[in-house]
Amino acid sequence: MKKDFLCLSDWTRQELENIFTLTRDLKAKQKAGIRHHILSGQTFGMIFEKSSTRTRVSFEVGMMHLGGHAIFLSSSNTQMGRGEPIKDTARCMARFVDGVMIRTFSQQSVEEFAQFSSVPVINGLTDMYHPCQIMADLFTVIEHKGDYQGLTFCWIGDGNNMANSWINAAAVLGFELRVATPKGYEPNADVMKRAADAGARIVYTNDPQVAACGAHVLNTDVWASMGQEAEQQEREKAFAGYQINMDLVALADPDCVVMHCLPAHRDEEITDEVMESRHSIIFDEAENRLHVQKAIMATLMG
Ligand code: CP
Ligand code: NVA
Numbered sequence: 001m002k003k004d005f006l007c008l009s010d011w012t013r014q015e016l017e018n019i020f021t022l023t024r025d026l027k028a029k030q031k032a033g034i035r036h037h038i039l040s041g042q043t044f045g046m047i048f049e050k051s052s053t054r055t056r057v058s059f060e061v062g063m064m065h066l067g068g069h070a071i072f073l074s075s076s077n078t079q080m081g082r083g084e085p086i087k088d089t090a091r092c093m094a095r096f097v098d099g100v101m102i103r104t105f106s107q108q109s110v111e112e113f114a115q116f117s118s119v120p121v122i123n124g125l126t127d128m129y130h131p132c133q134i135m136a137d138l139f140t141v142i143e144h145k146g147d148y149q150g151l152t153f154c155w156i157g158d159g160n161n162m163a164n165s166w167i168n169a170a171a172v173l174g175f176e177l178r179v180a181t182p183k184g185y186e187p188n189a190d191v192m193k194r195a196a197d198a199g200a201r202i203v204y205t206n207d208p209q210v211a212a213c214g215a216h217v218l219n220t221d222v223w224a225s226m227g228q229e230a231e232q233q234e235r236e237k238a239f240a241g242y243q244i245n246m247d248l249v250a251l252a253d254p255d256c257v258v259m260h261c262l263p264a265h266r267d268e269e270i271t272d273e274v275m276e277s278r279h280s281i282i283f284d285e286a287e288n289r290l291h292v293q294k295a296i297m298a299t300l301m302g
Contacts (some may be wrong), residue, residue: 004114004121005296007107008131008168009194016135016172022295023139023288030065030291037067038298042098044068046124049075049104050226054262055124055132058289059101059297066294071097075104090116099301105227120300122293127161127227128188132296133261134165136288138173141217143288144257144281151216154178154252156208157242157269158235159187162221162261167191171200178203180211182238208242215252218279219259220244220269236268244270249279257281 008016029036044063046056056072063070075081080089090113093100099120102110107128114121123131141148153170155163159181167187170177171194179187183206186192195202205211212218223239224232244258258270258279266272275282 027291040067042068045097062294087116153217154211154215171195171198178211180208
């Protein structure tokens with residue numbers, strides 16, 4: 001039966017570990033210049049209803065490394081953007097391509113697409129989740145720290161798609177997570193409840209200093225996500241005090257790493273100084289989108 005990559009909670013710890021193992025292997029092969037055309041002759045469709053730099057380029061280049069071909073589709077010039085039902089697009093796409101990635105607004109749209117698609121579907125970001133990013137982030141932590149187990153992760157800022165996916169990851173993989181958001185900007189309530197029911201070790205607070213204290217991994221994201229641009233000013237007020245700056249880094253573990261999925265608003269949610277500091281693993285994190293997504297495509301389509 002085909003499997004989709006829509007939400008980290010749909011996967012077991014062992015399955016995610018297998019993706020990390022394959023990522024390591026594919027990354028080593030690429031760095032050594034060893035051909036790894038494991039999806040030779042396959043075609044991958046990428047549907048974007050929101051902007052992207054990293055996701056688009058990493059999937060497209062990744063598919064080329066694997067011996068296949070990727071097609072970029074934007075909602076502004078496909079029939080989906082003119083209101084063609086998702087279930088019709090999904091069924092037609094599956095007659096042409098071997099796998100699909102979608103970046104869109106609602107998680108329900110991605111789930112409906114997957115339901116009607118006979119080929120694997122990958123979530124390239126919704127308002128609810130960004131699972132590929134969290135896989136790249138965790139792989140980067142493993143590279144820098146040896147393992148994610150035994151580390152304290154913290155999320156500072158908006159309870160957005162990234163925060164929700166971190167909560168899912170903590171529930172599946174069992175690491176300790178602290179989430180600091182302003183009141184009114186907490187993560188999704190159902191996501192928090194499911195994680196609690198699964199026995200996840202997560203602390204929620206409104207105090208970024210409490211979250212950062214002694215933490216090994218500090219993580220943040222923009223205060224206004226795609227689709228929330230009109231709320232930028234009111235969010236800047238609500239999130240004042242939630243910036244990752246050198247004062248906050250000083251409270252964390254002396255060898256802490258700092259992450260950001262990018263794009264960043266420098267000197268807003270994170271200072272330029274922190275982004276350029278020895279703590280920042282942000283550009284390794286960006287690169288690992290390529291390696292981890294190759295492993296995800298190979299797992300689903302190989
Ligand atoms: N982090 C991330 O998904 O970047 P893009 O929006 O550029 O794809
Ligand atoms: N939370 C951000 C992530 C961008 C990669 C957004 O949804 O815009």
